[in-house]
Amino acid sequence: xxxxxxxxxxxxxxxxxxxxxxxxxxxxxxxxxxxxxxxxxxxxxxxxxxxxxxxxxxxxxxxxxxxxxxxxxxxxxxxxxxxxxxxxxxxxxxxxxxxxxxxxxxxxxxxxxxxxxxxxxxxxxxxxxxxxxxxxxxxxxxxxxxxxxxxxxxxxxxxxxxxxxxxxxxxxxxxxxxxxxxxxxxxxxxxxxxxxxxxxxxxxxxxxxxxxxxxxxxxxxxxxxxxxxxxxxxxxxxxxxxxxxxxxxxxxxxxxxxxxxxxxxxxxxxxxxxxxxxxxxxxxxxxxxxxxxxxxxxxxxxxxxxxxxxxxxxxxxxxxxxxxxxxxxxxxxxxxxxxxxxxxxxxxxxxxxxxxxxxxxxxxxxxxxxxxxxxxxxxxxxxxxxxxxxxxxxxxxxxxxxxxxxxxxxxxxxxxxxxxxxxxxxxxxxxxxxxxxxxxxxxxxxxxxxxxxxxxxxxxxxxxxxxxxxxxxxxxxxxxxxxxxxxxxxxxxxxxxxxxxxxxxxxxxxxxxxxxxxxxxxxxxxxxxxxxxxxxxxxxxxxxxxxxxxxxxxxxxxxxxxxxxxxxxxxxxxxxxxxxxxxxxxxxxxxxxxxxxxxxxxxxxxxxxxxxxxxxxxxxxxxxxxxxxxxxxxxxxxxxxxxxxxxxxxxxxxxxxxxxxxxxxxxxxxxxxxxxxxxxxxxxxxxxxxxxxxxxxxxxxxxxxxxxxxxxxxxxxxxxxxxxxxxxxxxxxxxxxxxxxxxxxxxxxxxxxxxxxxxxxxxxxxxxxxxxxxxxxxxxxxxxxxxxxxxxxxxxxxxxx
Amino acid sequence: xxxxxxxxxxxxxxxxxxxxxxxxxxxxxxxxxxxxxxxxxxxxxxxxxxxxxxxxxxxxxxxxxxxxxxxxxxxxxxxxxxxxxxxxxxxxxxxxxxxxxxxxxxxxxxxxxxxxxxxxxxxxxxxxxxxxxxxxxxxx
Numbered sequence: 001x002x003x004x005x006x007x008x009x010x011x012x013x014x015x016x017x018x019x020x021x022x023x024x025x026x027x028x029x030x031x032x033x034x035x036x037x038x039x040x041x042x043x044x045x046x047x048x049x050x051x052x053x054x055x056x057x058x059x060x061x062x063x064x065x066x067x068x069x070x071x072x073x074x075x076x077x078x079x080x081x082x083x084x085x086x087x088x089x090x091x092x093x094x095x096x097x098x099x100x101x102x103x104x105x106x107x108x109x110x111x112x113x114x115x116x117x118x119x120x121x122x123x124x125x126x127x128x129x130x131x132x133x134x135x136x137x138x139x140x141x142x143x144x145x146x147x148x149x150x151x152x153x154x155x156x157x158x159x160x161x162x163x164x165x166x167x168x169x170x171x172x173x174x175x176x177x178x179x180x181x182x183x184x185x186x187x188x189x190x191x192x193x194x195x196x197x198x199x200x201x202x203x204x205x206x207x208x209x210x211x212x213x214x215x216x217x218x219x220x221x222x223x224x225x226x227x228x229x230x231x232x233x234x235x236x237x238x239x240x241x242x243x244x245x246x247x248x249x250x251x252x253x254x255x256x257x258x259x260x261x262x263x264x265x266x267x268x269x270x271x272x273x274x275x276x277x278x279x280x281x282x283x284x285x286x287x288x289x290x291x292x293x294x295x296x297x298x299x300x301x302x303x304x305x306x307x308x309x310x311x312x313x314x315x316x317x318x319x320x321x322x323x324x325x326x327x328x329x330x331x332x333x334x335x336x337x338x339x340x341x342x343x344x345x346x347x348x349x350x351x352x353x354x355x356x357x358x359x360x361x362x363x364x365x366x367x368x369x370x371x372x373x374x375x376x377x378x379x380x381x382x383x384x385x386x387x388x389x390x391x392x393x394x395x396x397x398x399x400x401x402x403x404x405x406x407x408x409x410x411x412x413x414x415x416x417x418x419x420x421x422x423x424x425x426x427x428x429x430x431x432x433x434x435x436x437x438x439x440x441x442x443x444x445x446x447x448x449x450x451x452x453x454x455x456x457x458x459x460x461x462x463x464x465x466x467x468x469x470x471x472x473x474x475x476x477x478x479x480x481x482x483x484x485x486x487x488x489x490x491x492x493x494x495x496x497x498x499x500x501x502x503x504x505x506x507x508x509x510x511x512x513x514x515x516x517x518x519x520x521x522x523x524x525x526x527x528x529x530x531x532x533x534x535x536x537x538x539x540x541x542x543x544x545x546x547x548x549x550x551x552x553x554x555x556x557x558x559x560x561x562x563x564x565x566x567x568x569x570x571x572x573x574x575x576x577x578x579x580x581x582x583x584x585x586x587x588x589x590x591x592x593x594x595x596x597x598x599x600x601x602x603x604x605x606x607x608x609x610x611x612x613x614x615x616x617x618x619x620x621x622x623x624x625x626x627x628x629x630x631x632x633x634x635x636x637x638x639x640x641x642x643x644x645x646x647x648x649x650x651x652x653x654x655x656x657x658x659x660x661x662x663x664x665x666x667x668x669x670x671x672x673x674x675x676x677x678x679x680x681x682x683x684x685x686x687x688x689x690x691x692x693x694x695x696x697x698x699x700x701x702x703x704x705x706x707x708x709x710x711x712x713x714x715x716x717x718x719x720x721x722x723x724x725x726x727x728x729x730x731x732x733x734x735x736x737x738x739x740x741x742x743x744x745x746x747x748x749x750x751x752x753x754x755x756x757x758x759x760x761x762x763x764x765x766x767x768x769x770x771x772x773x774x775x776x777x778x779x780x781x782x783x784x785x786x787x788x789x790x791x792x793x794x795x796x797x798x799x800x801x
Numbered sequence: 802x803x804x805x806x807x808x809x810x811x812x813x814x815x816x817x818x819x820x821x822x823x824x825x826x827x828x829x830x831x832x833x834x835x836x837x838x839x840x841x842x843x844x845x846x847x848x849x850x851x852x853x854x855x856x857x858x859x860x861x862x863x864x865x866x867x868x869x870x871x872x873x874x875x876x877x878x879x880x881x882x883x884x885x886x887x888x889x890x891x892x893x894x895x896x897x898x899x900x901x902x903x904x905x906x907x908x909x910x911x912x913x914x915x916x917x918x919x920x921x922x923x924x925x926x927x928x929x930x931x932x933x934x935x936x937x938x939x940x941x
Contacts, residue, residue, distance in 0.1 A: 674835040678827070682843040686930060689850050693937050753899035753911050755833035762837065763915040767884070767895040770918075774880045774925045778873050781929030785870060788936040 004073040004126050005059050007040050007083070008136075011119035015112045022108035030098035033111045037094060037118060041087035044080065051080050052498045054505070058128065067131075068189050074128040077502025081341065082125040082249075082256055084499075085348050089248040090118050092477040096356050097240035099474035100363065110150060110238075117143035117245060124253050130179040130189045134172065137217070140253060141168040144245050148237040160233035163568065167230045168220050175217025175257075181210035182264070195263035195509055202268065211265045214257065215274055222254025222308050225282040229564050232301040239359030242297065247304045247355055248348040255308065255344065258315050262337075262507050266319030269421075276316025276416075280434045282309025287441035291548075292555040296358045296368040296453065299445055300351070303394065306438060307347050310409060313435075314340030317412055321508065323421055331517045332415050337507055338518045339408035341500045346393065346401040346488060353481035354390040354449065357383055360474060361453060366464025370448060375458030379467045382475050384454045386482040393485045395446035395541070396439060396534060401488035403534075404521055410435065410530035436533055443541030444548070451545075492521035596713070599721050607724055610731065618730050629670065637663045650695045658688050675758050806855065813855045820848035828923055832911075838919030842926030849931050858939065869935065873928025879921025883914060 014036050022029050047057070057075040075083070094114070101107060120143060123136030141164075149161035179189070185201045186194050201207055218224075223231040234246050245251070258275060265271040286306025293299035318337030321330035360383050362368045365376065377384045389400060396406030413432040460466065469475075488495055501515040508514045525531070544551070586597070640659040647653050661684035668677035706714075744765060745757055754760040762770050828841025852861050884895040892898075899913035 675837070675840070678835060679840050679843065682840060682847055686843060686847050686850060689854065690934055690937070693934060752897065752915070753832075753901075753913055754915070756831060756835065756837070759831045759837045760915075762839070763918055764897045767897065767915075767918065770922065771880050771884060771895060774922050775877055777929050778877045778925050781873055781932045782870070784933045785936045788939075 003043060004057060004075050005061070005071070007043070008073065008119055008123045008126055010040060011036060011115040011122070015115040015119070018112045018115065019108050022111075026107065027103045029107050029111060030094060030101075033115065034091060034094045034098070036115065037087045037090035040122075041084065041091055044083045044087055047075060047080060048498050051075065051077055051502045054502070056506075063129075063132070068183070068187075069131045070129050070190075071132055072128040072190065073126045074192065075126060076506035077499065077504070078256070078259055078506035079125045081345065081499050081503050082252070083122060085252070085345070086118060086121050086125070086249050089244060089348055089352055090114075092352065092480060093240045093244040093248075096243070096359070096474060096477040097238070099471060100240055100359055101238065105150075110147075113143050113146045113150070114241075114244070117147065117250070121249050121253065125256055128191050130182070130191060130194075133191075134176050134179060137175070137221075137253065138169060138172050140245075140250050141165060141172060141221075144168070144234070144250055147241045147245060148234050150238055150241070151236070154236065156233070157236040160230070160236040164230040164234045166572075167227055171217045171220025171227065174213045174220075178210045178213030178217065181206045181213065185210070191260060191264070192509075198264045207265075207268075208270055211268070211271055212274070214261055214265070215271075218254035218257040218261075219278060220254070221257070222251050222312065223282075223305050224254070224278050224309060224312060225285050225305075226564050228282060228286065228305045229568055231305055232298050235295075235297040235301050239297070239355060239362065242300075243352050243355035243359070246301070247351045251304065251308055252311075252344065252348075255311050255315065255340075258312065259337075259340075259503075259507050262315065262319050262322070263509050267322030268319075272316055272319050272323075274316070275319065276313045276431070279309045279311070279313025279316050280431055280438075282306065283313060284309075284434045284438040284441075287438045287445065290445040291441055291448070292552065293445075294370050296361065296370060296373075296449065297355075299370075299449065300354055300358060303442070303445060304351060306442060307343075307351065307394070310435075310438075311340045311344050311347070313431075314343070314409060314412055317416060317431075318507075320419065320421075321514070322510065326511050326513060329420075330511065331514065332418075333412075334504065334508060334511070334514050335408070335518065336412035336415070338496075338500060338504060339405055339412050341503050342408060342492075342495065342521065343402075343405035345495060345499070346405045346485070349481050349484045349488065350390040350393040350400070350402055353386050353478045353485065354394070356478035356481070357387045357390065360470040360478070364465065364470055365467040367462075370452040372459060372462040373453045374456035375454070376467055377454040379458070380454075380469045382469060382479070386475075386478045387454060388450055389482045389485050391446040391450045395443045396537065398523075399489050400485050401492070402485070404489060404492050404523065406439065407525065407530050407534065408521070410439075410533045411528075414529055432533070436537065439533075439537045440541045440544065443537050444545045447541070447545045448548075489523070492523070496521050592714070596717060599717050603717070603720055603724060606728065607720075610724075610727070619733065623733070630667075633663050633666055633670075650698065651692070654688060654691045654695065657691075658684055661687075675756075809855055813851060817848050817852055820844060820851070824848065828919065831919060832913065832915070838922030839926055841919075842923035843930070845923065846927045846930040849927070850934055853931075853934065853938070858935065869928045869931040871928070873925050873932060876921045876924030876926070876928055879924060880918055881921075883918045883921065886914075886917075 014033070018029070018033070021032050025032070050057070058072060060070050060072040063069050063071040094111075097110070097114075101110065117140060120136045120139035124133055124140060127133040127136060145161045145165040148164055149157050151157045152161075182194055183189055185204050185206055186197045188194055188197065220227040231246060231251065235242055237246065262271075283306045286302045286304075286309055290299050290302035290306060293302060314336045318334055318340060321332075321334040321337070324330065358368055360380070361373065361376065364380070365373060367373065393400030393402035396402050410432070413435045416428040416431045419428050458467075496518070497520075501518060504515040504518060505512060586593075637660055640656045640663075644653050644656045647656065661680065665677045665680040665684065668674070668680055745761055748757050748760045748765075749755060752760040752764045754764070824841050824844035827836035827844055828838060829836070831837030831841065849861075849865075883897075887896040888894050895918075897913060897915040897918065899911055899915070901909055901911045904910045
């Protein structure tokens with residue numbers, strides 16, 4: 001059905017119209033933009049019953065069929081969840097951004113980038129063809145780059161944008177290599193076909209490398225350890241962007257990828273261990289580092305990292321279900337995937353709400369530093385309520401949806417202890433322990449958000465602005481998310497039956513009964529070990545929070561202080577330095593040197609090829625005899641050429657050059673090529689005028705003092721290049737390696753109606769060449785114009801260097 | 802510096818029209834005889850360059866108030882647009898076609914879509930050449 005394909009393109013098309021709408025109604029633009037995700041969300045919601053009924057919808061049109069690249073969109077349970085998140089959270093974020101961004105900002109850029117991102121993200125989740133997926137994947141990185149650098153006059157914004165771009169794009173390239181390896185194995189770029197065929201290839205030499213490369217893409221995008229360092233710096237983006245890209249959607253693209261490729265790689269021990277260990281460690285590391293943050297947004301960034309780790313580890317565990325087909329055991333492990341999907345949705349609701357709350361606090365109190373905030377509860381009651389709901393949900397407390405998925409998470413972690421394959425042994429116990437420790441830190445930082453911001457003493461003198469409640473409109477979006485947090489707690493199985501179960505069958509296409517076998521989500525499941533773990537988290541977490549000021553200094557000692565950030569910065573500046581050294585070595589600024597490189601490389605490549613293929617059979621037998629006229633012309637040209645070296649004025653040199661050009665035109669006349677002769681004459685005339693113009697700006701020709709060895713080198717290069725060109729011209733005559741292509745043009749008159757075969761070639765047979773040449777000519781003209789006309793102007797804005 | 806170039810100016814006034822006519826002739830002749838969009842465009846621009854050389858830029862631009870950057874852009878639009886036009890009619894990109902029409906004055910005349918394409922080429926050439934020469938010469 002076409003609508004899914006259309007859904008991908010609607011945001012892109014809408015982005016085209018943003019500038020004109022912006023001109024028309026600059027202060028109302030957000031409301032126009034809001035329509036798009038809202039319409040898309042509603043049309044996707046209408047698919048829910050069909051998809052829940054087990055239907056999948058796909059549509060294909062050819063893109064580059066010769067390279068096996070088809071634009072296939074595919075809607076199943078998994079992509080539906082992501083599609084709903086992208087459009088749903090997207091609508092709320094745009095509604096919020098209408099109030100968050102003032103009309104002074106360049107709103108048209110903002111919404112163009114945002115729509116571009118939305119389209120790209122929909123493309124990622126709806127594409128079945130890996131190449132198409134990759135294109136959209138990189139597009140999300142690019143739009144994220146543009147959005148992080150939205151306030152590009154800030155140095156930190158540019159730094160964060162560059163960092164996220166470098167890390168996610170290099171991950172993306174690794175992923176591309178992985179896709180190509182998969183193609184090399186199975187011969188298909190379709191994910192579904194790969195899932196169906198991969199069974200025969202699990203022992204292929206490329207199987208594990210492809211898996212690792214695809215995982216690199218997923219881990220960089222989803223900010224998994226050790227690639228998580230870009231996410232905190234990405235927080236320089238406007239808060240709506242952080243809420244949308246860097247917590248609800250884009251960072252989940254990696255998780256989507258893992259879920260989608262579970263069908264291909266799941267069931268393998270390497271996949272199981274890599275995904276679950278990286279995930280669980282990221283969970284721990286993210287939450288551990290979140291506690292030390294004083295900036296609320298940085299805290300949320302680390303918390304996002306840790307929550308992404310949580311979901312990732314659950315998908316890792318869930319992949320064990322594919323190890324040995326359908327059994328009671330595999331149902332048990334698939335429960336982890338079920339929990340992962342549930343937490344994915346829950347995280348989007350509560351983290352989106354929290355980001356919006358932090359944005360409100362930042363805007364209406366002038367700071368996001370928890371050391372300066374406090375006592376805002378009375379001043380911002382609605383904001384406080386939403387923050388409370390979001391944080392307690394994140395901490396895993398009832399009656400919020402985070403409690404349910406956290407319990408399921410603990411249960412899944414506890415099942416690892418019983419894992420009997422993958423030679424896990426007693427190491428399995430580490431999973432629940434790390435999960436538990438990570439959850440304690442999660443609890444602590446959730447408390448920091450609520451208590452240090454909204455309780456305690458209000459310090460108006462340390463705030464930049466007088467704190468007050470946000471306007472109604474700004475509170476709508478976070479309130480809706482807050483309500484969802486509570487609603488999902490009370491009716492979890494609505495989500496479970498309509499969204500999660502269809503997604504389960506999408507992740508495990510080889511286990512068709514798995515969706516039905518999932519236990520339904522219970523609010524109260526009796527006092528089991530998972531519940532006691534939660535109780536432990538609350539008790540110990542509360543003690544830790546109370547004693548925070550005693551142990552916080554721990555972060556300042558030893559290994560915790562050196563971050564991966566310094567590794568990244570060091571590597572970057574080292575690369576910059578060494579490439580500067582390397583470039584300066586050969587970029588001397590002397591035109592003479594550059595000509596030496598150009599001609600030298602030309603010599604080596606061309607002469608080398610000629611020697612290697614032995615392509616110099618001279619054959620003069622078919623040549624016609626040379627007339628006196630031609631001798632005279634060639635003699636004249638030689639004289640002009642030799643004289644040019646010795647003249648002292650540039651004008652004379654130009655005129656001599658003209659002699660060469662016009663003589664060539666004469667040759668064309670003799671050889672009966674009037675087209676070429678005409679062109680040559682006019683070109684010669686125009687370029688002579690152009691040269692004379694340019695030389696007006698050049699200084700007088702001065703005798704250059706060149707050392708003798710350099711002169712000899714130049715002489716050698718000049719002579720050998722001249723010889724080589726002559727040899728090539730002769731060799732072309734002598735060899736006949738390919739069939740003549742003139743059969744294409746033989747009946748040119750019947751095909752094109754033109755009697756001038758040269759022009760029919762230019763305009764009809766090889767029109768693509770001509771068109772691109774025209775474009776290149778135009779680009780060159782514009783290039784000259786801009787180089788000459790637009791002298792570098794410093795922007796008036798306060799751009800930090 | 803004031804040079805006495807009355808002869809040059811007088812001849813130019815005459816010659817420019819001859820060159821321009823020749824350029825248009827070359828452009829139209831291209832289908833069956835030597836000529837075409839590229840060479841036609843070049844000849845046209847050489848006439849303009851001659852004007853710029855003989856008179857100063859201000860005088861010429863007063864007479865021909867055209868932004869040559871836009872001329873070049875329109876040319877590219879033509880060249881690419883005719884390609885897309887073919888797609889709109891369900892043919893491959895850049896497919897050209899021709900048809901013989903019976904016109905009142907000219908009799909049986911062959912009209913080809915390649916003409917539009919060549920218009921694009923010619924306009925781009927004129928626009929680009931003049932833009933380059935103008936921008937370099939104005940940078941004094």
